[in-house]
Structures are given as C-alpha cells and as structure tokens.
Amino acid sequence: xxxxxxxxxxxxxxxxxxxxxxxxxxxxxxxxxxxxxxxxxxxxxxxxxxxxxxxxxxxxxxxxxxxxxxxxxxxxxxxxxxxxxxxxxxxxxxxxxxxxxxxxxxxxxxxxxxxxxxxxxxxxxxxxxxxxxxxxxxxxxxxxxxxxxxxxxxxxxxxxxxxxxxxxxxxxxxxxxxxx
Numbered sequence: 043x044x045x046x047x048x049x050x051x052x053x054x055x056x057x058x059x060x061x062x063x064x065x066x067x068x069x070x071x072x073x074x075x076x077x078x079x080x081x082x083x084x085x086x087x088x089x090x091x092x093x094x095x096x097x098x099x100x101x102x103x104x105x106x107x108x109x110x111x112x113x114x115x116x117x118x119x120x121x122x123x124x125x126x127x128x129x130x131x132x133x134x135x136x137x138x139x140x141x142x143x144x145x146x147x148x149x150x151x152x153x154x155x156x157x158x159x160x161x162x163x164x165x166x167x168x169x170x171x172x173x174x175x176x177x178x179x180x181x182x183x184x185x186x187x188x189x190x191x192x193x194x195x196x197x198x199x200x201x202x203x204x205x206x207x208x209x210x211x212x213x214x215x216x217x218x219x220x221x222x
Contacts, residue, residue: 047102054095061091122169160185163202171197177218178204 045053065084072080167174167187174185201218 050098050102054098057091057095061087173199174202175199176202176204176215178206 065087068080068084069077163174163176163185166172167185171187173187176183176185202215203218204213204215206213
C-alpha cells in the first residue's frame, strides 16, 4: 500500500525530529577533541536526510502526475476499444449470421468492465490490425484480424493469458511478454 502525501510529510517530520534528537545527543557527548568531527557528521546526516526527503517528494509528485496520465490514457484506450468493438462486433455478427448488437449491449461494453469475449477480441484485432494469441489452460487460441495487416499478415502479435476466476479476481486477461 502506497503512502499518501500527508503520511509522507508526517513521516518526514518525525524523521527530522529524530535526527535533531540524535544530533543534539551526539553534540552533548562530544569532547573538545571530537567536536569538529561530530559537527561534520551531524551536518552530513542532515544533508542526506534533506536530499532523500526532497527526492521522495519529487518522486511522489511525478508518480501522481504519471498515475493521472496513465488513468486518462487507459480511459481513452477503453473508449477506443469499446467504440471499435461495437462497430466490429456488428460487422462480425453479420458475417457469422448473428443479430446486430443492441444499444444495451453497446453500453455494457463501453461503460462497464463486462467485455473481453471472443467477439470483442476479434473486434480489437480487426480494429488495430494485430493478431491476438490467448493462452488458457495450456492451449493457445489465435484470434486473427480478418483483413490482416500488410501482405495479409498481422503486423504485431499480442499475447494474453486468460484466467477464469483466478486469484479471486474474476475472469480476466493479463498481458504476456517475452522473458528477457
């Protein structure tokens, strides 16, 4: 669990108080011979603490901005996927002899997390000109784009793992990447 900005600032204040107590104790126990070394050590500890806390605050600020950008990006991808899926599903359903998608089904795909079946993946493959390979229970299912990319081949292959009710998360997909 990540700490909030307020929690981080409270922790920083506590670290500052602890450092002041520690440096005060060191300075009181220093003799005339060790005073210069103790003062230098205390100054270094203060400098290191200030640098670390400034880096943490900057990282938190970047993280919040990055998190917000990622959320907006994800919403745009979901909207594009939903729009593509509703358009392509109607087309695919027509080719497969099924009925066109109703407005309720379109809203369900667009506005909820209830999508990700064969038709939706086929629609996304067609929309983006990619080939999607889904790994499930040791077998691999390939979802190809009907038109393909250049030369009738998909330009990119996306690998997904399908987990039916895995880890208490419900049915979901995870992206797969090649091992480095």
